[in-house]
Amino acid sequence: DAGITQSPRHKVTETGTPVTLRCHQTENHRYMYWYRQDPGHGLRLIHYSYGVKDTDKGEVSDGYSVSRSKTEDFLLTLESATSSQTSVYFCAISETGFTDTQYFGPGTRLTVL
Amino acid sequence: DQQVKQNSPSLSVQEGRISILNCDYTNSMFDYFLWYKKYPAEGPTFLISISSIKDKNEDGRFTVFLNKSAKHLSLHIVPSQPGDSAVYFCAASVSGSARQLTFGSGTQLTVLP
Numbered sequence: 034d035a036g037i038t039q040s041p042r043h044k045v046t047e048t049g050t051p052v053t054l055r056c057h058q059t060e061n062h063r064y065m066y067w068y069r070q071d072p073g074h075g076l077r078l079i080h081y082s083y084g085v086k087d088t089d090k091g092e093v094s095d096g097y098s099v100s101r102s103k104t105e106d107f108l109l110t111l112e113s114a115t116s117s118q119t120s121v122y123f124c125a126i127s128e129t130g131f132t133d134t135q136y137f138g139p140g141t142r143l144t145v146l
Numbered sequence: 147d148q149q150v151k152q153n154s155p156s157l158s159v160q161e162g163r164i165s166i167l168n169c170d171y172t173n174s175m176f177d178y179f180l181w182y183k184k185y186p187a188e189g190p191t192f193l194i195s196i197s198s199i200k201d202k203n204e205d206g207r208f209t210v211f212l213n214k215s216a217k218h219l220s221l222h223i224v225p226s227q228p229g230d231s232a233v234y235f236c237a238a239s240v241s242g243s244a245r246q247l248t249f250g251s252g253t254q255l256t257v258l259p
Contacts, residue, residue, distance in 0.1 A: 037189075068249075075150075075235055075249035076190070091246065123189050134180065135247060137189035 036060050037138035039124050045144045052111040054141050056124030058104075065107040066091075066125040066135060067099060069118075076123060082107055114145045149173045150238050152250035160258050165223040167253050169236035172217065176238040180247070181210060181221045184233045193234075194221070226257045 036059030046052050056065060064083055068076040068091075078091030080099040088099050096118060098110045111118055121142050125135040151170045159165045167181075177198040182190035196203040196210045196219070203210050209222045223230055233254050237247040 066247075073251055075152075075251040076237075076247075077249070078246055081246065092248075125189075134192045134195060136192065137182075139189050140187075 037124060037126055037136060039122075039138040039141050041141060042139065043142045045146065046114055047146050048115060049113050052114050052143065052145075054109045054122055054124075054143070056107045056109070056138060058107075058126050060126060060128075060136075061104060062126040062128045063104075064127045064129070064135075065101065066127075067097075067107065067109045068123045068125065069093065069120040070123060070140075071120050079109065079122075111143075114143075116145050119143060119145045147172075148251070149176075150236060150248050150250040152234075152236060152253050154253050155251070156254040156256070158256045158258060159226050161228055162225045165221075165226045165230065165255055165257065167221040167223075167234050167236075167255065169219045169221075169250050170217060171219075171238050173238070173240070173248075174217070175240045176248075177241050178239045179210070179212060179219050180237045180239075181208075182235045182237060183230075184235065184252070190235060223255075226255075228257050228259050231255055231257050 038057045040055045066081040067079040070076045077093045082088045082101040100108045121140050123140045124138040127135045180195040181193040183193050184190040194205050194208045212219045233252045235252045236250045
């Protein structure tokens, strides 16, 4: 299994509060991704990173920001959480981003009340 | 507008028989396709992939078929085992940077003993 951890694994928060989710990898892979999974939608890309300090938006980036200051860590921040951001969040990594498979972390279940 | 569609939310098969999971796509630029398997409370795990230059790829009990003219791919599992019971996602991407994956909504496969 690829060395990917996510923290926290579960979080309950209130509307309007900031939330930061962390993805940590031990594989030294260049590419990292954040997805959310919702019923009927599969997984949708929020943001991705192609190197330290290099990030770009995905399909559903509104309301989210990311940062990558080290190769091994990719942070997802909800500046002011809303109930529509209740979801399961998955981090993924890939070595080159071109033909390599993406490997996923265990996920974080976030509930915004 | 979903670019990758899995029209069957669920599928049940008997142990030992063949499972066939289907996926359709609309974006003709997609040139790399993957199948992931997901158990509850875990992240998706990579199963098998296929490049658009091929029409078939096999790995043990798993075979993926690609029909580019029909924009259709399928995953065959033979023989099906109870441990195969999971949600299966197909995903597609376009050549270029970062390999952004577009996922289908998933099919719940149940293999009955």
